[in-house]
């Protein structure tokens with residue numbers, strides 16, 4: 050479907066080039082195109098947002114016991130913002146957090162932070178009632194005792210749960226209650242669907258006449274066009290030339306071309322360092338290769354929540370994460386080196402290059418897909434890992450597919466889970482690196498501020514900042530069904546079960 054709508058902004062003749070059409074690049078492109086800037090987005094894959102996955106909306110960062118409270122509050126805010134931009138990408142179902150008996154921690158240790166998050170959520174709603182996207186703040190988290198679970202285990206499971214008690218019935222029936230500490234914690238952290246996110250970004254950008262999206266197009270070189278005092282550290286650049294090659298991944302004869310832009314944004318994900326090296330900026334970062342596995346489990350008796358069993362990252366007892374999709378599909382992460390993590394999977398940049406070098410095996414998986422045998426082995430290990438806590442899950446089957454990729458971590462702190470955008474005003478260059486996919490709108494805001502300061506944008510409005518749902522123009526033209534249709538095609542094109550492009554309960558049905 051094609052449609053057009055006005056940005057309500059005076060068109061600008063200024064051009065911005067965005068390298069990389071993952072969540073960061075695509076979201077920044079929507080924000081800039083909405084301002085009327087001529088926005089050029091280059092993505093080497095055939096469709097947008099086809100890099101490392103996302104399945105969990107970290108609306109409170111509760112998967113991470115080790116990160117500071119303020120990072121959790123930042124993640125909560127970012128997720129609320131991003132959910133309002135991409136409402137049709139969310140699967141509304143709670144997440145259950147369990148501390149296993151083998152773990153030294155206690156569920157009670159998490160409660161002070163959950164209270165801080167509840168309070169922060171309440172305040173966000175006071176600021177703007179439209180922020181109430183995770184239900185009532187009073188129900189942001191709930192606790193379930195052993196006695197409650199025993200009682201729920203005797204109730205009949207409902208196919209489509211509506212209350213938290215109903216969601217907890219399958220947990221009470223399937224989770225091995227002897228292996229976890231009580232209370233269990235249930236939080237309104239929802240599922241996040243990569244196919245629907247890609248579809249939303251694609252449809253949003255199709256609507257802006259100032260957005261120029263080049264998929265299947267690889268950027269090969271960037272070069273300063275106007276450079277003053279080029280040999281000095283405080284040199285100035287006012288224009289960049291981007292050399293790119295179209296049909297990068299197909300058999301059609303590749304076409305090369307170039308374009309000049311007034312501002313350059315590097316959103317190349319784990320390959321960000323390659324562009325940093327071309328631009329000539331020195332940066333420290335890490336890159337980690339991680340994978341999750343797709344499985345099918347028939348015996349759920351209806352929908353179940355996401356289940357997290359905490360554990361120490363990188364040990365054989367790292368966190369287990371069971372993420373449900375419609376149609377009986379489940380995505381599994383296991384934070385051990387046998388499942389999601391890899392012995393040599395975390396690499397750092399060095400003084401000669403801002404680009405950390407992943408072992409060639411993982412680059413091969415990213416470029417060409419997993420090799421069958423190791424994929425099968427890791428997927429089965431993932432099933433066994435979960436079955437330790439959910440014994441009947443041992444009947445689940447591997448489906449020969451995984452969601453995986455390289456994740457960039459700016460700096461040297463591998464526990465960092467929030468945003469990072471770096472601005473180099475003198476050379477009109479920005480780099481957006483988000484450890485979590487939700488951080489990207491914050492990065493976009495910072496870039497808009499920078500463009501305004503540089504005189505390249507002058508029409509950002511308060512409405513853009515307030516993010517009222519109706520302000521994202523594409524939502525007026527695309528409903529859940531439109532997203533659904535594109536998301537299904539993308540899932541098929543990428544070789545995933547079409548059911549994985551659907552959601553059971555969308556956010557739009559609940560608010």
Ligand SMILES: Cc1cc2nc3c(=O)[nH]c(=O)nc-3n(C[C@H](O)[C@H](O)[C@H](O)COP(=O)(O)OP(=O)(O)OC[C@H]3O[C@@H](n4cnc5c(N)ncnc54)[C@H](O)[C@@H]3O)c2cc1C
Pocket residue numbers: 068069070071072073074091092093094098099100101102103104105106107241266267268269316317318319320338339340341452453454455456481482483484485486487
């Ligand atoms: C296993 C795993 C699970 C994850 N789960 C979650 C989760 O549940 N929730 C969450 O919020 N986050 C999750 N993440 C993190 C999330 O995937 C990343 O934060 C996010 O995808 C980063 O987006 P990005 O746009 O910065 O980078 P990317 O998505 O990597 O996008 C960069 C894009 O740039 C393109 N590119 C690179 N070089 C060029 C070039 N020269 N020319 C053209 N294009 C180029 C690439 O093809 C790519 O599409 C997970 C990551 C992994 C690995």
